[in-house]
Amino acid sequence: MKLLLSLLLLIPSIVLAEVQVFLPGIQMRFQDTLHQARESVYYKNYAIHYQMQSYILGLEYNKSSEDSGNSSLKVESQTDEWLMVAGYSFYTWIIDRSIAHAIDNKKNVSIKETPRFEFFLHGVLGKTQTQVKTSVVNTSSTQKTDWDDVVGVGAAVQFKIGYFLTSLDTHYLQSKGFSPNFVPVTTLKIGAEF
């Protein structure tokens, strides 16, 4: 994990990149819950991305916790997940027609300040771990799983204007640590691009 992080931090120093920093985002997963149903579960998402031309590389941390029971028998489970997202921007829709025409005519125009949507395809790799704390009367025990592999694919659309950035990502993740093993994930986050 540390190696991945250091590699990720090295990249912007060797290539000119745009850094996307996001505020904590809201993530929704459709997964099994303790209510004996498959329903939406909210995760907190923390993300930082580096975009180099059409390519994007991101590091994301997702966290969720769920409590059940009462004061004598309480079970608290927490899921932590680190994901590395690699993406490719395959389409940019510039809302302002005149800017789009200028680009068509090969004029040197900056699109930084113009509102636009950028569409990405993502591949995802990472690790997930679940920790369970069980408390019974006056004693408690904490157990955790190994870091299980996570793989996934997905797509994202980013709306950009100036430094402002908002992103809607949809991923389809797989891990033996998930229930079910395949989980659809949607994340909404806002941030800034430098």
Add this chain to the structure above:
Amino acid sequence: MLKKSVVETVKSQKSFKSLSLWLSLCLGLAACQQNKQPEPTGTVQVQIPLSASVNGQVEYKLQNVYLQKIESLRNVRGGYAQFYYAPGLKNNSLDGYSPVAYFIEAAQSLFVPKDDLSTQMATLYYHFQSLVQFSQAMGLSDVTTQPVQVAIQAKVMDESQGVMLDNAFFDGRSKAFVFVRYSLNDLPISVNGGIVAHEYFHSIFYNLVYEVMKKTNLPVAQKIRDETLHQDVAVTDKVTTQDLFNETYLRGLNEGLADFWAWVYTTDSNFLKWSLPAYSKSRVLNVNDREYWDRQKIENTVTLAFISDENPTSYLGRNAIYQVGTGYARFLKQLSELKSSEQKISLADAKFVVANQLVEFLKTLPVQASKLTSADVFDVTSLFTFMNQSKSVLSQKECVLIKDYLSFNNTTDKYECVVDKNSYKVVKK
């Protein structure tokens, strides 16, 4: 329509390639589903809350135990128990779906329940596994359905037609154990090993006593109609005080002996306090007063039940059943402890001996019932006399214990302990 820009055209070509790559990844990912880890079966180690005796004090701790004969850990289904979530009753069987239990796999293949329902399922499975094995050791292989059918989060109407809460019972019609929703802030009933053992004993009593009495059409059984053991059944106008006496005695015996079974299983003489503290004080078993509800006391209460405004069976359910039973439970607990200390055997062995004798006593109840005429009532001292006449060797202290119980409120008969070969016996003076 806006003419497609150069940027878009170039990106469209790129996007075709990337889309192909993306689709390949999707297919690859779908193929990964086959790598799903197989569900553990057979013997599975889990972490559950169990009671443990530490320096004579019982406390609940998390312990690692093995669930055996597991067919599906996802449903905690196996050779010992099968669960139904909020089921209905169809053709005298539980009808519903199996709840899903969630576990994490921690180090050394230890499976830890991820929520309270999963914890309850794993704990119940373990208790039923242990209770079935204990019964099998006593030759009671056929008394309960295997796997044990268990309803959890069951929705059952109570007497006032409200939803029953904080309770559990053995249902004779479906031969299932029913656990309703627990709403208090204490230990849920389904993880209280004492209460699970208490309910398990009801299934033994049902099969060895009520079922036999029903099959033989004994008049007492017809009047008792106690198929759902905790459900008070309205009695008809034709019920006599003798019928009500016998009903009260048998139901009381059933409850009391079930409390003894709970103590045998947990060594917790106050097992109710963890889950139902409001009921625990009157049923605590470490009271060595050598008293019980004699015939006169039961008769008086039955008379009060008849003149009360409510259904006599309900009245007795609230005012007599548990009180009748607790005396017998305390007697058997004292007998086990004396047997352990006097005969220099472990408490576990002593419990096993007394529990075995108890099972033999249960088998005599239908015989006793068959000898009753419509005006007769059960002999409330029959448990004491049975223990006195059993083949088991009695020490002097055990004999005195039985004598004290037989002599309680008994002004007509006088008893003494005499040596009979290598054992003491109580005899009438």
